[in-house]
Structure formats: structure tokens, C-alpha cells
Amino acid sequence: MLEGVTDSHRKTPVKVTKSISLSYSASEELLSLLEDFRLMCNAAIRIAVQEKPKNRFKLIELAYPQLKEYGLHTHYILSACEVAFAAYRNKNRKSIPCVRRAFLKLDNQSYALNHLLLRIPTKPRNFIFLTLQGSERHLSYIDDPCLKRASVTITLTSVVIPFSKEVEEFEPTGFVGIDVNERNATASATDGWHHRFDELGEVVEIKERYRDIRAGISQKTRGDRRIAKRFLSKYGKREKRRTESRLHKMTSQIIGYAKANRLGIKMEKLKGIRRLYRKGNGQGPSFRGRMNTWVYGETQRQIDYKAKWDGVPCWYVNPRGTSSNCLCGSRVAPMQDRKLYCPKCGILWDRDDLASKKIMDCVVPQARPSRGSDEGERGGDGSNPRSGWREGRLKG
Ligand SMILES: [Zn+2]
Numbered sequence: 603m604l605e606g607v608t609d610s611h612r613k614t615p616v617k618v619t620k621s622i623s624l625s626y627s628a629s630e631e632l633l634s635l636l637e638d639f640r641l642m643c644n645a646a647i648r649i650a651v652q653e654k655p656k657n658r659f660k661l662i663e664l665a666y667p668q669l670k671e672y673g674l675h676t677h678y679i680l681s682a683c684e685v686a687f688a689a690y691r692n693k694n695r696k697s698i699p700c701v702r703r704a705f706l707k708l709d710n711q712s713y714a715l716n717h718l719l720l721r722i723p724t725k726p727r728n729f730i731f732l733t734l735q736g737s738e739r740h741l742s743y744i745d746d747p748c749l750k751r752a753s754v755t756i757t758l759t760s761v762v763i764p765f766s767k768e769v770e771e772f773e774p775t776g777f778v779g780i781d782v783n784e785r786n787a788t789a790s791a792t793d794g795w796h797h798r799f800d801e802l803g804e805v806v807e808i809k810e811r812y813r814d815i816r817a818g819i820s821q822k823t824r825g826d827r828r829i830a831k832r833f834l835s836k837y838g839k840r841e842k843r844r845t846e847s848r849l850h851k852m853t854s855q856i857i858g859y860a861k862a863n864r865l866g867i868k869m870e871k872l873k874g875i876r877r878l879y880r881k882g883n884g885q886g887p888s889f890r891g892r893m894n895t896w897v898y899g900e901t902q903r904q905i906d907y908k909a910k911w912d913g914v915p916c917w918y919v920n921p922r923g924t925s926s927n928c929l930c931g932s933r934v935a936p937m938q939d940r941k942l943y944c945p946k947c948g949i950l951w952d953r954d955d956l957a958s959k960k961i962m963d964c965v966v967p968q969a970r971p972s973r974g975s976d977e978g979e980r981g982g983d984g985s986n987p988r989s990g991w992r993e994g995r996l997k998g
Pocket residue numbers: 928929930931932944945946947948
């Protein structure tokens with residue numbers, strides 16, 4: 603039996619979306635199309651600023667004759683007006699908005715995607731074909747007939763395709779608690795599954811290495827900011843790719859287990875601050891702090907959206923004294939090698955194991971059956987202001 607889980611809040615299917623980004627190399631023809639589209643957007647913005655249309659359709663009516671002269675398919679006119687109207691509506695009243703970067707957006711009726719071949723129209727009965735670079739993971743989305751596709755966005759370097767589907771959260775038969783640490787993430791489940799993921803340690807090392815590389819670049823290219831910028835961007839992208847792929851591997855594994863075994867996920871309500879002051883890797887506190895916050899945030903973000911996508915219920919909880927109290931509630935004594943000893947149970951805990959088990963054991967916030975509330979959705983971030991949990995009191 604599960605404590606504190608109502609069944610009122612996961613019956614209705616919700617729409618979830620997820621975008622995937624694929625790289626490709628743009629042909630001359632496509633570059634000129636992107637540029638034309640940018641000009642069309644800006645032309646439509648100017649018309650909008652002058653004529654002050656009430657809605658997008660009015661703008662289409664006003665801009666149609668002028669945009670038609672670009673000779674592109676009607677889809678582009680509609681899409682440019684949509685982009686322009688959004689920019690016009692959002693503009694800071696002081697200046698006229700302007701689309702600076704070449705890009706284009708096409709609604710899902712006008713493009714065709716077959717495996718990794720994207721076909722977009724230019725003029726009536728004329729098409730450009732783009733070969734996208736995608737992995738197995740990308741293909742699993744593209745080839746899934748259950749997913750709906752929305753408007754595609756094409757930039758100079760990538761194609762972004764949003765997918766959506768309706769998902770019904772399942773009723774969990776147990777929970778996985780996930781404790782995210784500086785160098786590992788530990789998962790403990792009510793079915794006895796226990797796993798320590800060391801990818802976070804690798805991520806931290808990668809980030810440290812790239813920090814040094816970046817420092818070196820700034821030093822060597824001093825005086826030439828243009829070159830420095832180019833190098834920094836190149837290394838920045840590489841760093842991002844390497845760190846994110848490790849986190850993806852880890853978070854996918856967690857979600858995969860939870861889904862296969864119908865377990866709900868519980869994570870600690872993230873308060874980077876608490877972890878900032880953990881010592882030990884010889885870096886300055888501010889650097890360590892920023893890095894940890896990024897790793898925690900990114901880990902939780904990935905788990906969160908993957909859970910939503912797969913219909914895995916997910917909660918944020920506030921465990922009290924994750925590393926100062928045993929599961930039985932009595933105080934533990936810190937021992938060597940991140941071990942904690944509970945004199946009452948006689949158990950020698952690993953600090954991270956204990957933390958994840960405590961998170962796993964936490965009662966799901968505001969899911970009190972006695973209330974019978976039909977507010978449904980777990981409210982906001984699942985915080986409970988009266989839980990007595992204070993950031994300042996807990997030390998790592
Ligand atoms: Zn105990």
C-alpha cells in the first residue's frame with residue numbers, strides 16, 4: 603500500500619511536447635531562402651508597425667501583396683506574418699523589432715519528413731531537400747507514428763522539430779528516490795533496486811577541464827576578441843555535447859527503470875545553496891557552487907521532462923536531515939569514507955544510499971487522501987512551507 607497517493611490526479615491525459623534538434627549543412631539555395639524569409643518577416647513587421655493590425659489575419663491581408671513579390675510559396679507568407687505579428691506584439695514600444703538572424707519557420711502542413719530527409723517547398727511545385735544528421739534516438743522520434751509534429755524551425759546550422767503526444771500518468775506501484783550529489787547520483791527504489799551513477803563525476807571533470815581550456819584561450823588570444831569568441835564557442839559546444847550526453851545516459855536509465863517497473867520518482871527539492879559549501883575538490887567556492895548548481899539543475903530538468911514524456915509521475919520532496927538522521931529517525935554518527943552509523947539500528951550507512959532512501963521514503967506532498975481534493979495536479983513544485991525544512995540548518 604502506498605501512503606499518500608490519491609488516484610484523483612493522474613487520470614486525465616496531458617499533452618507533452620519535446621523538441622529535437624538535428625544538424626545539417628545548408629546549401630546556397632537554402633541560405634538564400636533563409637535570407638528571403640528574414641526579409642519577409644522584417645517587411646511584415648514594418649507593415650504591422652505602420653498599420654497596427656488587430657490580429658495576425660489582418661496583418662496577412664495587409665502584407666500579402668508585398669510579400670507575394672518574393673515569389674515564395676504562400677506558406678512562407680503566412681509564416682512570416684505569424685513571426686512578424688508575434689514580434690510586433692512583444693515589441694518594446696521604444697524601438698521597432700527586427701529579425702536579425704536568418705531562419706525560417708514552416709507549419710507542419712508544408713514540410714515533409716521521411717526518416718532523415720526533410721522536404722520543404724520554395725515556389726509552388728519546387729522543393730529543397732535537406733539531409734539531416736540524426737542519431738538512433740532522433741530516429742526513434744521521427745519514425746514514431748504516434749507522435750504529432752508541429753512547425754519546424756530551420757536555422758543556419760540546425761533543424762528543430764517539436765513532437766507532441768497525449769500521455770496518461772500511470773499509477774505508481776512504488777517509488778524511486780534520487781539523491782543528486784557532487785560526484786554521483788544515487789537511486790533507491792521501494793522494490794529494492796539500488797544504483798549509483800558515476801556520470802556526474804565525469805561531468806564535473808569535463809567541466810573543470812574545459813574551464814582550464816577556456817582560461818588558456820582567453821590568455822593566448824588576448825587583444826583579439828573575435829578569435830577568442832570563435833574558439834570559446836567551439837569549445838563551449840563541445841563541452842555541452844560531452845556533458846549533456848553523459849547526463850542523458852544516466853537520466854534515461856533512471857526513467858527507463860521507473861517506467862518499466864511502474865515506479866514514481868521522487869527528487870529532492872533543489873536548493874543548490876545547501877550543497878555549495880561542500881568542500882573537497884580544491885576549487886574556489888564560487889566555481890564549485892556554480893558548477894554544482896548547473897549539474898543538479900540539469901539532472902533534475904532532464905529527469906523531469908523525460909518523466910513527463912513517459913507518463914512517469916514525479917515529485918519534489920523536502921527530506922529532513924538527509925545526512926544527519928537515520929531512517930528510524932535517530933541521529934547518525936559520521937564515520938570515515940562518507941559512512942554514517944546509526945547506533946539504534948546498528949547499521950553503517952553509506953551517506954548517499956541513506957539520502958536516496960530517505961528521499962524515497964518521503965511522503966508525497968499535498969497528496970493527502972483525507973482531503974479528497976480534486977485540485978488534482980501536484981501543485982507547483984510540491985513544496986510544503988510547514989515541513990520545518992530549512993536550508994541553513996543542514997550541513998553537508
Ligand atoms: Zn536507525
